[in-house]
Amino acid sequence: MKAFVTVMPKNGVLDPQGKAIGHALGTLGFSGVGEVRAGKVIELELSETDPARAKAAAEEMARKLLANTVIESFKVELAPESQR
Amino acid sequence: MKAFVTVMPKNGVLDPQGKAIGHALGTLGFSGVGEVRAGKVIELELSETDPARAKAAAEEMARKLLANTVIESFKVELAPESQR
Numbered sequence: 001m002k003a004f005v006t007v008m009p010k011n012g013v014l015d016p017q018g019k020a021i022g023h024a025l026g027t028l029g030f031s032g033v034g035e036v037r038a039g040k041v042i043e044l045e046l047s048e049t050d051p052a053r054a055k056a057a058a059e060e061m062a063r064k065l066l067a068n069t070v071i072e073s074f075k076v077e078l079a080p081e082s083q084r
Numbered sequence: 085m086k087a088f089v090t091v092m093p094k095n096g097v098l099d100p101q102g103k104a105i106g107h108a109l110g111t112l113g114f115s116g117v118g119e120v121r122a123g124k125v126i127e128l129e130l131s132e133t134d135p136a137r138a139k140a141a142a143e144e145m146a147r148k149l150l151a152n153t154v155i156e157s158f159k160v161e162l163a164p165e166s167q168r
Contacts, residue, residue, distance in 0.1 A: 021149070025149060028149060032130055033128060034128075036126060036129070038124060038127075039126075041125045042105060042120060042121070043119075046116055046118070047116035061114055
């Protein structure tokens with residue numbers, strides 16, 4: 001089963017990468033772009049077949065390794081049933 | 085309107101970051117983890133209010149700046165209506 005862990009900087013945490021992207025979009029001529037935030041997404045192929053347990057495992061991985069929960073928040077999504 | 089651009093390495097492209105995460109999960113005692121791929125997600129706050137045009141603008145930004153389309157694929161999603 002595939003799980004996607006999305007990690008974003010928490011609100012209020014400085015996000016220099018997002019700021020740099022926003023600035024670069026401006027210099028490329030894109031207008032109407034407000035705040036930009038940059039995060040990461042980790043796609044995990046899990047052998048667990050039970051959705052609830054797969055999600056719990058991915059959350060545990062996010063807490064222990066993938067996200068720095070002091071400054072980052074994360075969410076776990078499982079791939080739609082058709083793609084499992 | 086909020087748009088999310090998700091950028092992932094294309095299939096077959098070496099992903100050292102994903103490999104490193106997979107290895108680290110193994111040393112932390114997580115079993116049953118197969119392939120791991122690491123990508124990025126960019127959250128854009130757009131002033132455009134028309135969903136179709138907002139999506140087209142975000143796709144243009146992805147092609148021009150956010151993704152390296154030689155080795156990365158991207159997808160654009162708009163925030164659900166309730167969060168716009």
